Amino acid sequence: MEPVEERLAKAMEALESTRAAVADAEQKLRSAAVTVMSKDRSVEITVGPQGEVTALRFHDGKYRAMAPAQLSAVIMQTLGQARSRMAQQVLDTYRPISESVPQLTDVPGVEIDWEGLFGSMVTEGERGPGKPAGGRLRDEIVEDQDTA
Template sequence: MESVEERLAKAMQALETTRAAVADAEQRLREATVTVTSRDRSVEVTVGAQGDLKALRFHDGRYRSMAPAQLSAVVMETIGQARARMSRQVVETYRPISESVPALPGLPGAEIDWERLFGSDEDESAAAARRKQAARLRDEIVEDPAQP
């Protein structure tokens, strides 16, 4: 049977290992970006690990012929896709760390519910329904008349 000192030493070693893994993950994510191009290839966005917009690029001048509401919808949809990819990358970066920490039943806040934090991965039919709804919204947006 292990003594209290041995268990404490093991726990401290596990804590240090976890702390180092978290620091490494934070460093990797500090520099991480995800770039997504819209389905029509007119817009490209890059987001950082916190979902912050790092770059927005318009390709081929195609955006010039788009109605403002349509361009806005394409930009917003593409940003959403980039943020979703980045959130999956963040989860996959931290998941091994959280899984290596022993369970502490009865200790509130000790377990991480990744789906609650970032949402579950939606299946293709849910994604298609979301895109269809976004297209309907795009059709319903009415531009304000230009102010002189």
């Protein structure tokens, strides 16, 4: 068994390496952008690393002939795809870092829950935002308990 000082030194070295990798990933993602063109090529949307819309372009005047509900649907679906691709890029950037860190199985709360962070965003873009995988509308109503 190695001395505590050596284990501590290795742990500190791993921590510094992880900090440097996270800082590098954050720097790369600051300037990240994903651009998606709608299937009908009428709309193009660019999102930044937090899913924020940084550009919205309409092409060829096709949007002028669309009904408002149709244009809205095209925009929402394209936005969902762009956000989905950006979420995947963020996951692809951070996952190797999280996998390289030794797992601390006896310490609760140190594991990264990617599904909890991104939910269904990674797969949502292909369906469109707010559309569940099963195709059925799912609403959740949560009522506050009367504490009086």
